[in-house]
Amino acid sequence: MTAPSALRHAVLLDRVREQLAARSVEPDAETIAEVVRSESGGLLSDTDLLAALRYLHTELVGAGPLEALLADSAVTDILVTGPDRVWIERGAGLERVPVAFDDEASVRRLAVRLALGAGRRLDDAQPWVDGRLAGIGRHGYAVRLHAMIPPLALDGTCISLRVLRSATMDFATLVANGGIPEPVRDLVTGVVAQRRAFVVVGGTGAGKSTFLNCLLGQVDPRERMVIVEDAPELDPQHPHVVRLVARAPNVEGIGEVSVRTLVRQALRMRPDRIIVGEVRGPEVIDLLTALNTGHEGCAGTLHANSVAEVPARMEALAALGGIGRTALHSQLAAALDVVFGVARRPDGRRGLVEVGAVDVAADGTVVIRSLWSRTDEPGWSSP
Template sequence: MPAQAVASDLVDRVRRRLAAEAAAPTADNVARVMRAEPGVFGPETVLAVVDQVRRDTAGAGPLEPLLVEPGVTDVLVNGTRGVYVDRGQGLEPVPVGFGGDDEVRRLAQRLASLAGRRLDDASPWVDARLPDGTRLHAVLAPIAHPGTVISLRVPSRRSFSLDDLIAAGALGPDGAEVLRGLLASRAAFVISGGTGTGKTTLLSALLAEVPVDERLVVVEDAAELRPDHAHVVALESRPANVEGRGEVTLRDLVRQALRMRPDRLVVGEVRGAEVVDLLAALNTGHEGGCGTIHANSAADVPARFEALALSAGLPREAVHAQLAAGLDAVIHLGRGPDGRRAVDHLGVLRVGPSGVVECVPAVTFDGLRGVRSGPGHEVLRAVLGRRRAV
């Protein structure tokens, strides 16, 4: 039997016997167990079984090579129907397979246990961070179809600079100067975009441009921001334990961050009741605050803030009044037809006739060809003029 063709049922039998004996999947133990199997196995087959059993009992199993592959940002498992990765150019299938949904389920449950979370029929989904920083989301079958679904978001293993993003084609030199001007003006801004568009990467690159004598206090659900900056204090939320105790929410952390003398308050992702405290902070002298938010375009960001704040009990009029007074700009990221991520446009906020805040395009980023002015350009000039002009 060639090593690359090891039968899954043989691996399953070896795994079960090792588990029954509480034996480690060493070469000696696997060889001993395989001697009880019918047939004769050569050294290559034994080593292949050792490798497979180890992958199935530690780490991310067959997904482990994908998680450490340079450039991979997401690994997605659609039951037994396929595994996909995102290397920055959209999703693409990879030749990794599972023998059945039971195997996918075991992997999902093992990863959840590594994160200290529960995943079973009574609690069929999990959203957690693994010890290496990888973001795990999983939903068990039959809730998920066509089987257990696993989504892994791989944290960046390096901090990107604006120059790196220019080199990657995500931003042109002229666009980078506009963003540097936004930072220098200490304007409050959010970065919007869909999942996987590079919001965290861009925010980290921008924070690296903040003067070294400023203190950054970063609040996140999962520690993903790694700005190359000399003075960063990070706070990370925590879910409740199995007894329902010990939860620390983003809203709790935003309140604590405001007492830590931040020069800039950074909320990794605004997605819940913490929006109320963030808006309050932006309206009480905390300049330069920033964060990310999910939205289809910069124009949709005020409505997104409104929905989040209303669910937290803040009246609509108060939401828009605080947005108008506290938030200056929205940087929107998108994906091109080829799947590449890029900074798309920057919008500024203005109050409409009804008192509702609108976000209007100020500049559109056209890659290496520069930036094009929009109807909000004069407002942006005024914002940047606090320290410098466009």
């Protein structure tokens, strides 16, 4: 876009925004076209009108230049680090894509608009945002948003989008793809059938939710599962599932419903199993409480580098809720049975790499004893 053209479009954008605000209407394509014709007084040619509409639609609706990337079902992450520096993740590492914004101001406008869509603010007084967007993109996927603006982001506005598509792969497909090796298949299904309490650990993008979703599909159909998540990812193929999703605070800082609150509510919903999509804070205490009140077979996911690090990771999270080390290990020993570790190879394949069992040391602390590890295939490592 040439400088004079960019200036005209920027002026037009401000005028259209004023009209839309005065009308209090949603900026859909038809409304934008009507406002543009009104503002131009009928002086724009068809070519100029089309160019203006494309520009305004990008600036006012959806995810702007990122819409096409969100429409790609293989894309899991979109990262913007500058007007002409856009990266995506499609399961084989980050790759740069030929998507560009007009300038830094355009990136910031999109970040601010997405923040408002998540019910948050992004400005000089609050220079970062962490929230969740519901139903953006052509397919209406939920998206986890993080954005940061200068001067904290030294080189310009940064936007990070994680596309939260439901984990719908079933157990048979996971086994067929090598995500669960045949030698350990019976061990995995036995953990579920015997109602053992377990957690799935691994790094970001390692496939924790996909693995957990597949295991939940193996639960006896007569059992009732209540799933609590920060963002809706789990959707097991099971006839009796209740899904609860946390809510972030609005722009006034009120209205938040935390995962911890939902775990407490789940205890009152006559569950056979309580599933916490990701334990990342003081809700670990409530999960352990649920595990120790007769709700066998409960499960969750946890960020950890390996199965052996689970006790230390839970110690840190429990400390946020005021629970000391001794009390945490006492509850953990009685509550948890098995730990599954998942990881992703450099070629994008994801799968189970380690299985551990909970043991109690002589001093009363919990340790994780290795039952199986994936050492027979090159390229796999612990999470």
